[in-house]
Amino acid sequence: MNTAENKRSIMVGVFVLVAIVIFVIGILTLGGQQKRFIESITVNTVFGDVEGLKVGNNVWFSGVKIGTVKQISLHGESQVQVVMSIEESARKFIRENSKARISSESLIGNKIIEIFGGTPAAGPVEDGDVLASEANLNTDDIMKTLQENNKNLATITGNFSEISNRLVRGEGTVGTLLTDSTLAKDFKSMVASLESTSQNAVRASRDLSRFTSKLGTQGSLANELLTDTTVFNKLEQSMAQLEEATQSATKMAQNLEQASGRFNNENNAVGVLLNDQTFANQLQRTMQNLETSSQKFDENMEALQSNILFRGFFRKREKEEQKAAEEAREQQEQQQQEQQPVKEDNQ
Template identity: 35%
Template sequence: MEKTNAQKIQLGFFVLLGTLLFVTAVYFVGKKQNMFGKQTQISAIFNNVNGLQLGNNVRYSGINAGTVKNIEMINDTTIQVDMLINSKILPHIRKNAIATISSDGLVGNMIINIMPGEGNAEPVKSGDVIQSFSRVRTDDILKTLNVTNENAAILTADLIKITKEITDGKGTIGLLLNDKEMANDLKETLNYLKITSKGTSESVANLKQLIGSLNNKNNVVGVVNDTMVAQKIKHIVFNLEKTSTGIDSVVDNLNTTILNAKQGKGAINYLSNDPKLVQKIDSTMTNINKASIQLNQNLEALKHNIFFRGYFKKQEKLKQKQIKP
């Protein structure tokens, strides 16, 4: 059955409309993927790409800056990711920028986020390799959470066991909670501790008062702390040392004298040990006494002598004149 002209026109219209929609979709997708603009390639090295695929977006500070061009595995721990960056955004990316792989939303595709680095650095050029930072993967987080949940379950089981033993009165805590007598003893002990603490506080206050009074100049310690008293005491001690030195010298001289007397040296030993000398001294003193008596008698005789009587009378008159006034 041959098609009519109207059907042919409709078919052509739908083909043209489909082609137009396809070209428009390709244009918008290509524009979003920066396929029609001027682009520059830079790279980053990762340990794990976390499911990154070719064509995924590359963002710089939250703005779409390019797409992932190539993913090449260099060795078991090094993966190189090549990125096509829009030339308009490239001057803003510095060489100290850091690339990370993250998720576009909670369940979105993996993307590369480029974060600005600290300080001022030169803009990147074609073929440069920027630094990278590998974040913790979701699988690692879930694994850690799983281990944490297992540990929490073990701790919960142990806690239930401990609380059951406490409720049954087992252990020290259970005994304290269920034994009224021990609770009363503990209460009494705390009361005694309170009384002891109060006495200790009073003792500390008294000790503080005593320490404060040590600086008072009216007590012994205060006097000792006085610099004037310290100088006087120092002077007295110095004089005592000098006096002690003089006494030592006198004692030494006295010891020497006594030693000489014991050894027969000096006049003291000679007088004490020579009886003839003592008799001579005694006889001499006797003769001196006798001579004194005779001298008095001679003077008395001179008074009665006719030649000296006038002299003695004059002397008596002078004495009487001196006595009268």
């Protein structure tokens, strides 16, 4: 074998060795990505729709990749069973009552299975366990909802366009407010009136505040009425007395009204005196006659006193009256003398 053939054989051997090394490195790399050389367990779950999930898609827990989808198969009548390969190191974090749902790495990214939930009271998941699944929003449903929202948005935009056109044309109340200058002035006047009213209300509230603050001034009548029970009781008594006086005055007025009514009644003496003119004339004549009779009686008595037969009687009576008057005067003087020493002793 010559030197050229030896060099060619060496070069071929080197290339073959490099290719083998690259192949081994590729296998190790792919196996590391697929967790082929890591100890794992299998966990099952059943979905109604896998939404395009494929074998080899990732399984996440709390945002961390913990396994891959190992197998997808139909189950039951219309369900799909998914077998997941979970790392042994992540098993202790997944609980038996945890749930699985299908999600996406991004808005349009690959499908993934997300494991979530679980309580510490439940034990860790075991090899071959079945996790409960939770239905997720379908992308198609989301797109349908977005389309409906777009239609609604288009309708709303059209309505706003129509409303803005009507406002520009001055139609409706708001359009009139925007285009009618007279109405705008009236509106400004109304706003000015409201502002004036609000200012008056503010002033009134200030005055009321000052008035209420004065009510708490010590020594004022209002403060005594509000705080001093004695003044309040006296005022209450005065009001009660005033009420009694009012009732008495009312009763008196009623009695006077009844009495005045009786004065107009001719069935009693006062009514006859006030209302019967004939009786009044008779009474007047009777009084005149009595006056005339009394004058004549006086004249007769004077005539009797001057008569010799009755003169002794009247003189005797006059002496007895003088004697009685002198005795009464002496008795009064005696009483005054008896009372004078008592006054001096007291002094």
